Amino acid sequence: MIPLSEPALHGRELEYVADCLQSGWVSSNGEYIDRLERALAEYVGVDHAVACNCGTSALHVSLILSGVHANHEVIVPAITFIAPVNAVRYVGAFPVFIGCDEYCGMDVSSVRHFLAEECSSVDGFTVNKATGRRVSAIIPVHVFGTPADMDAVLALADAHGLAVIEDASEALGSAYKGRKCGGLAALACLSFNGNKIVTSGGGGAILTNDDALAEGARYLTTQAKEAGIEYVHHAVGYNYRMNNLLAALGLAQLETIEERVATKRANFAVYERTLGPTGAGQLLQQPAWSDANRWFYAYLCADAPAKDKLLRTCLASDIQVRPLWYPNHLQTPYVGMQAYQVGRALWFYERLVNLPCSVTLAPDEIAVVVAAIEACRSAT
Numbered sequence: 001m002i003p004l005s006e007p008a009l010h011g012r013e014l015e016y017v018a019d020c021l022q023s024g025w026v027s028s029n030g031e032y033i034d035r036l037e038r039a040l041a042e043y044v045g046v047d048h049a050v051a052c053n054c055g056t057s058a059l060h061v062s063l064i065l066s067g068v069h070a071n072h073e074v075i076v077p078a079i080t081f082i083a084p085v086n087a088v089r090y091v092g093a094f095p096v097f098i099g100c101d102e103y104c105g106m107d108v109s110s111v112r113h114f115l116a117e118e119c120s121s122v123d124g125f126t127v128n129k130a131t132g133r134r135v136s137a138i139i140p141v142h143v144f145g146t147p148a149d150m151d152a153v154l155a156l157a158d159a160h161g162l163a164v165i166e167d168a169s170e171a172l173g174s175a176y177k178g179r180k181c182g183g184l185a186a187l188a189c190l191s192f193n194g195n196k197i198v199t200s201g202g203g204g205a206i207l208t209n210d211d212a213l214a215e216g217a218r219y220l221t222t223q224a225k226e227a228g229i230e231y232v233h234h235a236v237g238y239n240y241r242m243n244n245l246l247a248a249l250g251l252a253q254l255e256t257i258e259e260r261v262a263t264k265r266a267n268f269a270v271y272e273r274t275l276g277p278t279g280a281g282q283l284l285q286q287p288a289w290s291d292a293n294r295w296f297y298a299y300l301c302a303d304a305p306a307k308d309k310l311l312r313t314c315l316a317s318d319i320q321v322r323p324l325w326y327p328n329h330l331q332t333p334y335v336g337m338q339a340y341q342v343g344r345a346l347w348f349y350e351r352l353v354n355l356p357c358s359v360t361l362a363p364d365e366i367a368v369v370v371a372a373i374e375a376c377r378s379a380t
């Protein structure tokens, strides 16, 4: 079997986890949490990292810290893993779904049009004319590890008074115009889920340069407990902190990030070379501003039947491929919510297949995947 994306645990994972077990500090305090947070902040180039129990909880807390309240609206991509969309609902706000640019990221020109044509300024707030609700934030997602056009997003957000939460869950190791993803907005979120480029088994982080936001993130993720020996809470908090055992695993993973990113990029190049240029199908490219970590490889089929055929052929021969995430505006909880210029999102959904992309992927395995793709191409 050729897995889609399996973890590679070839560094000091066992050593650190064993050390953690021997120390007895396996829960919500311990040196590995501090070390992981420091290493993350240093790697991305931000002042603070607050480790969380998953990326979704990092997004939830970031929305609260950004002042997103119930019945606000938050601009999100139609095509992304659903986590940021669900987090919007956790605070009682509503998503506004935006379609794709040519790289499968959120189309910033659609965001611009949405804000210009569909919204108006009321008492200094941006209000969606169709719903009467305040639009208070935007969550750009670096889909597949390819950076969104953050300068354009930040300029729009600035002009319309929106908070920006950078969902860099897929983009640890990616750079935008030479700057590391995860450090491009007031708040950014990471995920260390099992298929991410760095995993702690499960986990996430909130990154920021703002001292008060970092303090707020620590407070809310630890049940909003005030400092001191008394159990006093002045807000509704959450049990969202990472534990030391998982931090030990995550730290060992982070220590080898440069190799992982290099391997992801090298394997992408091998796919690209062996697939060759063709009109019948191709790997999704990256924009000029991007130096992507190539977390996920996206192969664009000629049409929907070609995609179905490739999925069936590969799965029948134990090659783990998968279709693009189903468009979020069509998911059951989100049917009927506003979806703006989502034509290309559907177009991508009909054509896109994610190919095996593990760091452990061997050249002969890539050859097997490419042979399967070529067999499908020549049969159509």
Ligand SMILES: *Cc1c(COP(=O)(O)O)cnc(C)c1O
Pocket (backbone or CB within 6 Å): 054, 055, 056, 057, 080, 081, 083, 084, 141, 167, 169, 170, 190, 191, 192, 193, 203, 204
């Ligand atoms: C993985 C991921 C998350 C967070 O997922 P968790 O499993 O909660 O860590 C958030 N956003 C995106 C875009 C993701 O890919």
